[in-house]
Amino acid sequence: MLRKIFGNRDSGVPGLVFFVCLVVAFAPSLIAQTAGMGALTGRVADATGNAVANATVTVTSIDNGQIRSATTGTDGTYKFDGLPPGKYRLKVEAVGFKTLEIPSTTVRGTETAVVDEKLESGEPINEKPSAAQQDNLPNAPSSITTSSSATAPSLSDLGISPEQAQGNPREQALLDKRTHMLKIHQRMGLITTIPLIATVATSINAGGKNTSTASRDLHTALGAVTGDLYFMTAYYAIRAPRVPGTETRGPIRFHKAMAWIHGPGMILTPILGIMAFNEKNNGEKVHGIASAHGPVAIVTAGAFGAALLSVSVKF
């Protein structure tokens, strides 16, 4: 079979034909199998060994016609658990590659076969789900009503190349990491709001003429908690991966602009606060640059609140 396929390459159309390496590994299943049931796993890869995601793998029991299908993940792997022992026909379909069909492979309850296949790429297939997939679809009708005919247009008819239709797992991983970090950023920001409000509220008893040391200590402690949480929040935003080629548009621009106010403010406020704290403890009236602690803190808290609202409420 390999010779036959590679023979096609020699007679192929240069520039249009490229080759796919499809490695179907029926490795022993790592998942516990039920007694008497077999499993079938494998990996779909292209010629360079890169995983092919979103390939549809369909197994059909030669014994009873039962069909099951699966889609490969970002690492190109698929898995069928709980397959009754017997002979199966295997079909692999992926956009931009020719369909691979393995006429017969045997699944046993206790052992599995290993089959390596190489396949020539070709015209993109119509992205039709298999019959088994159809049955598992939401809103799936009892019969396939939109099945493609020989004349049905394909993605290539629309000028969409296989490369454009092919997924980019690396970019997806980048987006996943970005979203994960920004989710933490969002939650931390919400948590930070609580001590921030408490700090502002306790400032009334901390800075007036008739204030106690206990009030100032409470205000200072809350301010310190706010600062710590704030910088943890900022860390997750700053370290979240950037997506190349993305222009910042919409409310997120305002959200980011506010960071240029509350960021320096969150550094300056505690410095001024410490100065004011020391002056107060020395029995002095807060004076000089330390007297800016309150106004700077208010501006900082205001910018923080505005940043939060800008991405929370639609204006």
Add this chain to the structure above:
Amino acid sequence: MNKKILIAFVLLALPAFGGSDSQWVLEQSSLTYHVSHPLHESEGVSHAARGKGVCHAGECDFLIAVAVKSFDSGDSNRDLHMVQVTRGAEFPIVTVRTRLPESAATSATVNADLEIQFAGQTAQYKQVPFKLETQGSKTHITGTIPATLSDFKIDPPSLLTIRVKNEMPVRVDMTWHPQ
């Protein structure tokens, strides 16, 4: 001589008996998804869909494809989250397939069975109503696909720990012309 004329006539007449194929091309389109959140009502629009219909023997097979990244909600951060949550980098193209009778082009309404591939999943929507309006040789189609996030196994994104609603209707506004 008469025999040659007869053969020529038969050969010329054959295509008429075989039925001629025709094609439709998507000229312009707006696809708009709508997402609801207690604090937000967001919409993302794409004008980048491509489509083609091939008619044969009284039936037309249509394919519409649009890049996930082409949807614009007016906020780049939200768009990136949308691409992430719908696995748009892994599955960059949304496809919609349907088969309609050729005679539907002259109707005022049509109910279409749609097969949509999105986010690595396929969902079918039966008898989705669309309005048709013929303007010269062009046909203007409008309607709403009652899509939901769960149809495509999309984990509903959340804002301030509140999740968006499952419903994600997609408004369709397309102009087709025969090729």
